Structures are given as C-alpha cells and as structure tokens.
Amino acid sequence: MKKIKKIKIKINGKIKSITQDSNLSIVLKNLKIPLNKVAIELNEEIIDKKKINKIKLNKNDKIEIVHFIGGG
C-alpha cells in the first residue's frame, strides 16, 4: 500500500500537517472557512477565491485567512 505523505504548512501562523498534493479548497473546507466572508493569501499573494480548486499546496506554504472584526 502506498504510504500517504504529509507536508507541513502554516495557516494563520499555526503549523498544520496536511496530505501532500492537497488542494487549497479541501484545506479550507476542512477548516469550515466561510468563503464569502474571508480573503485568502498564499505566500503573501492574494488568491482568487474562484480558483482555489486548482491550487495545490506545497511544503512550507504560508496561508493567511482574514475576515472583518470590530475595529475603530
């Protein structure tokens, strides 16, 4: 049986272990991220939310997921 290889990425500053070749949409789905209320950066570049299905994640990728909170 083929062994599933894991890679480490960073999401909002926290290290996460995910299956190699996971795409971004699966990772966001697992985190239950409400896509219509967030913006996403991959390695400091803004990602078009419509294209997350096509983005494969690599080792050491840095993802930032932001939303609006109370502020002045």
Place this chain on the structure above:
Amino acid sequence: MVNLKKDSLIIANKKFNSRLIVGTGKYKSMSECAKAIKLSGAEIVTVAVRRVNITDKNKPLLMDYIDPKKITYLPNTAGCFNSKEALRTLRLAREIGGWKLVKLEVLGDKKNLFPDMIETLKSTEVLAKEGFKVMVYCNDDPLMAKRLENSGADAIMPLAAPIGSGLGIQNKINIQIIREQTKLPLIIDAGLGQASDATIAMELGCDGVLVNTAIAKAKKPFEMALAFKNAVIAGRQSYKSGRIDKILMGNPSSPSKGII
C-alpha cells in the same frame, strides 16, 4: 425647519443620510455593538481586518451581527505602521467582498497614535491609482490635507485629538482652515469624548464625525450612541442656520422703547 432629509452626506458618489460614522471596536460583545450602531443611526461602520480564528470555528462573526447589505462596512487599516502593511490590509479587505470604499490609517507612534503622514500620502497615491475610494485619517495640518486631496483622497479625516483620548477638538482653527480649502467630505476622526464634541465639529462645518471609543466605552453605550446621533444633527442644523456675529458687549433682547 431645516430639511435634513435632503442634506445628504455624499462620499465617493454614495449618498448617506446619517453624518455619524461609528467604529465597531471596544464593545463588550457583538450584540452590544450591533445595538449601539442601530441607536446611533449610523449607516457606515469601520471594521478591522484580522486573522480568522481557525481553532475556534464557532466564534461569532461580525457579519452575523451587522449586515453588510444594510450598513456600509468601511475597512480600516488600524494597527498598520507603514504603507506596505496598510496596502496589504486594504487589498485583502477588497477581496473579502469587493469593498472599494476604505479608510486609510497609517500610524507613526505607538504611544500617541498620530498618523505617519509620509506613509499615509504614499499609500493614498497607490490606492487611488488602484481604484480604491480612500477616506484618509490624517493630522489637522491644512498643507497635508491639501496634498492628500491632490493625491486622490475621497475624504479628509483629521483627528480631533489622539485616538481614544476623549480630549475633543484641540485645534479648531486648523479644522476651519481645512474646511475653507476643500470641497471633499471633511470628517473628524478620533479623539472625541462626549456628544458636544461632535456638535462642535459639525458647527465648524465638518461633513461628519467618526466615533468609536466615546460610545463603546461610555458607562451607558446605548444612551451615548443616541446622544451622539442627536449631537451631530444639532450641530449640522446649527451650522446650516448661520450663527450670529460675536460682539464684545451686551445687546438687550427686549426693546428699550416703552420702558416704564
């Protein structure tokens, strides 16, 4: 009576009936924040862009309490100390749901929270070129306000006093000079402490005020929200009504003719 219904605040071609903008920070809870906003009558609220909490997925979201379809969200760059951070924040804000109307705030000092005007000016130029409608937090310097206007700002937002200080308008003359020189919306942002401060801002000819701490941290935030609403309306009416000239000596209100 002055018909305030027709006296709309227009920012970047968008019409608003309320001239009070409120911040959504520092409240005890999101429901308290939502109720205070409702009572204030504000149609624009400032919001911050921050990381989603990925460990606590059930944490309530601001959008669940304040409907962005009914209230205009004004993404703010509070907490940014240089142009790079501010631009990154606002580009992300735009991505969340197409927000183009934004508030730029680039701070220069962690203690007094005064704006770094060099970084602010640089950011305004870039944002305007990228199609953002930028409302700019700035100091009360007429020359800088003019430069912001020339760089494509959509609203000038000078401070009354340091953010959260509650000191009220410290430099009325500068605010009046800025008013004289610009047709852009002029909105006092930061430093107001009580409702009468908002009235003074409006009487100086400002187009609106932005208040957060003075409402959120009042002992009774709901009552204070209402007080600010009324104070802004009163100040605007007073400004539009044309005040009397100031004179040094007394001038009796009753006629001298017919005195017994």
